[in-house]
Amino acid sequence: MKIVDTMSTPSTHTQPKRRFYSAELKSLVVAQCRYSGASIAGVALSHQVNANIVHRWIREEQQRAEQAQVQGQLAAFVPLTVEAPGMNKPSEPDAIRVQVQRPTGMVTVNWPVQDGGACAAWLREWLK
Missing domain, CATH: 1.10.10 (Arc Repressor Mutant, subunit A)
Incomplete structure (x- = not known):
């Protein structure tokens, strides 16, 4: 019996060519x-x-x-100019303002910004 390697022999069947459409x-x-x-x-x-x-x-x-x-x-988008951070920054307030509305009235407290920690402690105690 003879073994034939079909992969090594050139094929008589050619690949079909792709058609080109303009x-x-x-x-x-x-x-x-x-x-x-x-x-x-x-x-x-x-x-x-x-x-x-x-x-x-x-x-x-x-x-x-x-x-x-x-x-x-x-x-169609319109380009925008974005200012660098820190420019035209609003000035920081001089005081912390806390406003509490109650059925009997409204309470407004102005506290210095430099003492913000004391304001937070006071507010925690007051809201207990």
């Missing part, structure tokens, strides 16, 4: 498919193209249109 043909076929009542399969058959390929061309055209729309929306 951009003009693609745009013509897609445009014809957009007509009202047009059959995609019928248009593909009239141009000797597989209907699945025409469906892919239509999808790609829709994706390009959506991408162009998004790019147009991005161009």
